[in-house]
Amino acid sequence: MTDFSVIGKPRGRVDGPAKVTGQAQFADDLHLPGMLFAKLLRSPVPHGRIKALDTSRAEALSGVVAVLTGKDLPEKYGILPVSQDEEALCTEKVRYVGDPIAAVAAVDEDTAERATELIALELEELPSYMTIEEALEKEGEPIETLRFGPNVHKAVSLEFGDVESAFAKADHTREDLFFYEGSTHLPMEQHAAVARWEPEGKVTLWSSTQTPHYVHRALAKVLGLPMNRIRVIATPVGGGFGGKSDPFNHEIVVAKLAIVTGKPVKLTLTREEVFYAHRGRHPTLMWVKTGVRKDGAITAMHFRSFLDGGAYGSYGVVSTYYTGALQTTTYKIPAYKFEGTRVYTNKPPCGPKRGHGTPQPRFAIEVHFEHLARELGMDPIDFRLKNLVEPFTYTANWLRITSCGLRECVEKVLEASGFRDKRGKLPEGRGVGFGLSAYMSGASLPVYWNDMPHSEVQLKVDRSGTVALFSGAIDIGQGSDQVLAATTAEVLGLEPEDIHLITADTDLTPIDLGSYSSRVTFMAGNAAIQAAERLRDQIAEAMAAKLDVPTDRVAFRNGRVMDAQRPEGGVSWEEACAVAEAAQGNLMSRGAYKPPELSGPYKGSGVGPSPAYSYSACVAEVTADPESGVVEVDKVWIAHDVGRSLNPTLVHGQVEGSVYMGLGEVLLEEQVFRHGLHKIPSMLEYKSPTTKDMPPIETILVETVDPEGPFGAKECGQGPLLPVIPAVANAVEDAIGARFHEIPITPEKVLSAMDKAARGEEPLIGPTSLPDYHLGEVLRVDPPDGKKVELFPMHEET
Amino acid sequence: MAKRGLGKGRVKGESQDIWLRLMVNGRRCDVVAPVQKTLLEVLREDLGLTGTKHGCELGECGTCGILVNDLFVLSCLTLPVDIQGKEVTTVEGLAHNGKLHPLQQAFSELGAAQCGYCTPGFLMAAKALLDTDPSPTREAIQDGLSGNLCRCTGYLKIFEAVELAADRMGAERRKAATAPQVAP
Ligand code: FES
Ligand code: FES
Numbered sequence: 008m009t010d011f012s013v014i015g016k017p018r019g020r021v022d023g024p025a026k027v028t029g030q031a032q033f034a035d036d037l038h039l040p041g042m043l044f045a046k047l048l049r050s051p052v053p054h055g056r057i058k059a060l061d062t063s064r065a066e067a068l069s070g071v072v073a074v075l076t077g078k079d080l081p082e083k084y085g086i087l088p089v090s091q092d093e094e095a096l097c098t099e100k101v102r103y104v105g106d107p108i109a110a111v112a113a114v115d116e117d118t119a120e121r122a123t124e125l126i127a128l129e130l131e132e133l134p135s136y137m138t139i140e141e142a143l144e145k146e147g148e149p150i151e152t153l154r155f156g157p158n159v160h161k162a163v164s165l166e167f168g169d170v171e172s173a174f175a176k177a178d179h180t181r182e183d184l185f186f187y188e189g190s191t192h193l194p195m196e197q198h199a200a201v202a203r204w205e206p207e208g209k210v211t212l213w214s215s216t217q218t219p220h221y222v223h224r225a226l227a228k229v230l231g232l233p234m235n236r237i238r239v240i241a242t243p244v245g246g247g248f249g250g251k252s253d254p255f256n257h258e259i260v261v262a263k264l265a266i267v268t269g270k271p272v273k274l275t276l277t278r279e280e281v282f283y284a285h286r287g288r289h290p291t292l293m294w295v296k297t298g299v300r301k302d303g304a305i306t307a308m309h310f311r312s313f314l315d316g317g318a319y320g321s322y323g324v325v326s327t328y329y330t331g332a333l334q335t336t337t338y339k340i341p342a343y344k345f346e347g348t349r350v351y352t353n354k355p356p357c358g359p360k361r362g363h364g365t366p367q368p369r370f371a372i373e374v375h376f377e378h379l380a381r382e383l384g385m386d387p388i389d390f391r392l393k394n395l396v397e398p399f400t401y402t403a404n405w406l407r408i409t410s411c412g413l414r415e416c417v418e419k420v421l422e423a424s425g426f427r428d429k430r431g432k433l434p435e436g437r438g439v440g441f442g443l444s445a446y447m448s449g450a451s452l453p454v455y456w457n458d459m460p461h462s463e464v465q466l467k468v469d470r471s472g473t474v475a476l477f478s479g480a481i482d483i484g485q486g487s488d489q490v491l492a493a494t495t496a497e498v499l500g501l502e503p504e505d506i507h508l509i510t511a512d513t514d515l516t517p518i519d520l521g522s523y524s525s526r527v528t529f530m531a532g533n534a535a536i537q538a539a540e541r542l543r544d545q546i547a548e549a550m551a552a553k554l555d556v557p558t559d560r561v562a563f564r565n566g567r568v569m570d571a572q573r574p575e576g577g578v579s580w581e582e583a584c585a586v587a588e589a590a591q592g593n594l595m596s597r598g599a600y601k602p603p604e605l606s607g608p609y610k611g612s613g614v615g616p617s618p619a620y621s622y623s624a625c626v627a628e629v630t631a632d633p634e635s636g637v638v639e640v641d642k643v644w645i646a647h648d649v650g651r652s653l654n655p656t657l658v659h660g661q662v663e664g665s666v667y668m669g670l671g672e673v674l675l676e677e678q679v680f681r682h683g684l685h686k687i688p689s690m691l692e693y694k695s696p697t698t699k700d701m702p703p704i705e706t707i708l709v710e711t712v713d714p715e716g717p718f719g720a721k722e723c724g725q726g727p728l729l730p731v732i733p734a735v736a737n738a739v740e741d742a743i744g745a746r747f748h749e750i751p752i753t754p755e756k757v758l759s760a761m762d763k764a765a766r767g768e769e770p771l772i773g774p775t776s777l778p779d780y781h782l783g784e785v786l787r788v789d790p791p792d793g794k795k796v797e798l799f800p801m802h803e804e805t
Numbered sequence: 806m807a808k809r810g811l812g813k814g815r816v817k818g819e820s821q822d823i824w825l826r827l828m829v830n831g832r833r834c835d836v837v838a839p840v841q842k843t844l845l846e847v848l849r850e851d852l853g854l855t856g857t858k859h860g861c862e863l864g865e866c867g868t869c870g871i872l873v874n875d876l877f878v879l880s881c882l883t884l885p886v887d888i889q890g891k892e893v894t895t896v897e898g899l900a901h902n903g904k905l906h907p908l909q910q911a912f913s914e915l916g917a918a919q920c921g922y923c924t925p926g927f928l929m930a931a932k933a934l935l936d937t938d939p940s941p942t943r944e945a946i947q948d949g950l951s952g953n954l955c956r957c958t959g960y961l962k963i964f965e966a967v968e969l970a971a972d973r974m975g976a977e978r979r980k981a982a983t984a985p986q987v988a989p
Contacts, residue, residue: 027896029895195956245921278862
């Protein structure tokens with residue numbers, strides 16, 4: 008089946024018209040009769056103990072309907088079962104400026120706000136820990152003490168193969184240190200949630216969330232209600248990028264306020280509060296050592312990461328593993344050691360941001376390899392090409408690689424950009440740089456381990472022939488609605504606009520685990536195809552009897568159903584549905600996707616395996632002004648192996664958006680603090696790229712048609728961010744000779760590199776030491792040498 | 806010992822209600838609202854026109870952009886009292902007789918709206934741009950839209966959509982100009 012009518016064609020999205028007319032209803036657009044408005048009282052100190060809290064004056068204020076404190080919601084929660092360390096409202100301690108302490112519901116926002124100011128709060132300040140080093144080395148009452156020591160949230164040490172003897176076989180080794188600054192998602196939509204208490208004793212929550220299922224679980228736990236008395240509806244998300252993937256305190260608070268008051272309640276975060284909700288990129292300190300033979304073959308790598316996690320666990324255990332997991336998916340590394348440590352600090356919690364834990368090591372490795380190759384007397388590109396992974400192989404850490412168009416991506420992006428004619432040859436102040444990467448098309452394990460599918464789709468046809476599609480997937484702008492409609496339409500011979508979508512409503516739709524880890528196209532897409540194929544087969548059976556032909560000769564095309572050998576005959580889709588309904592009863596079908604079992608035989612092997620990896624390669628051309636320190640990106644070329652491009656318009660959009668976000672991280676964006684306070688909690692001062700900063704991007708799509716992907720597709724929404732950052736850093740080095748082992752590359756840092764050069768020092772900007780922390784015992788794992796790759800395709804004909 | 810909450814938001818005194826007479830998307834609207842309420846709030850809360858979004862309410866992101874007498878204005882910084890008697894256009898007023906404005910059509914076709922949250926603001930800024938510069942260069946588009954932030958698209962699809970709309974609108978105008986005059 009390669010003669011597609013919908014798949015692969017550039018077209019707009021099914022949700023486009025609603026979004027350009029202002030009709031798409033985001034959470035804050037909901038207005039329910041009699042609705043109350045809620046506000047949170049937040050901690051003014053980074054670390055402190057609550058000594059006294061008196062809400063009586065707030066309660067007495069006219070217009071105030073309810074006030075909540077931590078006592079009302081004592082149950083702890085968190086996105087990961089292993090990190091249940093958050094409270095909807097703090098009970099004893101506050102852990103960052105902005106940690107919520109009390110909540111007020113009132114007749115309007117201003118009254119609620121005024122009431123929070125009437126709450127008498129007495130705090131005893133505790134020593135605060137604002138950096139990785141402080142968390143590990145400073146004396147005083149820690150934020151939290153788990154089994155890894157004070158302020159250490161997670162520590163992991165894994166060794167695949169005998170790394171020491173593999174280093175001994177190397178002809179050359181090199182070590183480098185790197186620091187990747189934290190950044191935030193900055194979705195244009197501020198988080199908002201609305202809750203309503205239903206007369207039948209249920210609570211409904213509408214929320215701007217990427218993960219309604221996990222919010223559902225957290226609400227049940229904290230509210231102490233069975234899940235069947237809670238309904239979670241995800242509204243269209245006005246930008247997520249990972250920042251709306253945790254269950255949030257404000258969601259729990261509005262649900263509780265709705266229960267307590269019996270009235271609908273809304274809570275919309277201010278932009279400043281969005282910076283406190285955060286869950287953004289972990290600031291990460293890294294050390295990497297690689298051993299190579301004279302011919303350039305890598306013998307071993309040792310990678311250490313220290314993640315600044317902020318005040319709570321969030322996805323941090325997983326983030327920690329991710330800083331070590333995907334190194335092996337781009338290069339053959341026969342022996343590999345990874346040590347990761349995540350610390351608590353008194354800042355808003357970090358979590359998953361586009362690329363989750365992998366842009367940091369990718370930056371480090373792609374810059375490190377430039378130096379390493381040149382020391383070896385090898386061209387850095389040739390060095391990479393020599394070590395690229397091969398398709399359908401296993402990595403040392405037990406990751407199964409299937410389709411892999413990395414080599415083609417590298418070749419195409421080099422050719423399109425003229426890289427080899429430019430590198431080292433452009434005039435002073437201009438340069439080109441290169442980077443490559445891999446990313447997952449969904450994690451093969453769910454957050455809550457169980458044997459059930461990760462994504463389910465139901466289809467139902469009514470008498471108009473309209474296909475209603477039910478799916479738990481939520482569109483966060485990535486185009487999941489379009490993927491569901493297009494894959495279904497392709498199988499049924501319809502147009503995507505013919506499919507009516509009902510999504511992300513826990514009462515109505517079957518499970519989808521959420522819009523995170525680039526899983527939706529792969530998983531919900533596969534489930535949709537299966538459901539559509541089953542519906543098609545039912546109709547084909549009825550039509551075969553009517554047309555008196557074998558079932559496999561019934562074809563579905565252009566809204567008609569016919570004998571494939573007499574395509575001019577046949578009936579309309581609606582008529583075919585009527586024939587099938589008459590023969591079989593109501594028309595409905597279901598599809599489900601569960602990833603194959605891919606984890607290796609060791610603890611921690613759950614992070615990293617994916618049914619398929621996407622691949623990207625990037626060239627950036629920059630102009631760096633040594634006088635002003637300003638770096639401008641002139642053009643970006645990016646090649647991305649998307650498996651199959653289901654809709655080039657949307658794939659280009661995802662790639663371009665990823666490049667944009669990568670450019671922001673490498674040159675501008677910083678989530679930084681001063682004296683415990685967020686330095687820049689506003690859109691003006693948190694510098695993100697504007698229309699005037701955006702260079703042209705040339706996107707090249709590589710199609711490897713993955714054997715397990717929906718129509719062969721893989722992800723495209725996160726992977727293309729990764730190589731942009733090292734490509735720009737490497738281009739700056741080419742332009743002005745300064746080496747950046749730290750991002751963002753701000754004008755101040757460029758100037759200080761120039762000063763170093765003028766003083767005759769190495770113009771290198773980056774960290775100079777690692778903190779003193781010793782991990783526990785290393786877990787040694789034998790690599791799966793020689794293990795044969797097994798495939799589990801879901802659909803015969805795709 | 807630190808006390809009390811964060812000093813955030815505006816401090817408001819007792820509010821005074823006023824009667825506002827506004828022209829919004831060609832319709833006269835009478836609203837009684839507190840005098841300090843912004844146009845953004847009046848549009849969304851009093852008139853139910855939630856197509857206009859907000860990303861900061863501080864004049865920093867362009868998301869709340871609307872047109873007042875065809876000029877691009879940030880509704881979060883505008884007081885309704887100041888624009889009485891003027892024509893307000895929001896995203897809800899762009900389409901005519903159920904037909905999308907060429908900008909809306911192009912944004913939808915080219916995937917220039919991903920999450921779509923910034924889209925109303927961009928559409929209004931683009932409309933204001935094309936009103937004064939019907940066939941803008943790429944640079945003029947980048948300038949004209951520089952007050953609007955988008956976190957999804959990397960802006961390129963937005964630029965392309967404005968160019969496509971400008972082309973189509975230009976072609977429409979040429980067609981209209983060269984069409985033979987029909988005698989009465
Ligand atoms: S909401 Fe008005 S400029 Fe951001
Ligand atoms: S489309 Fe999402 S912010 Fe612009």
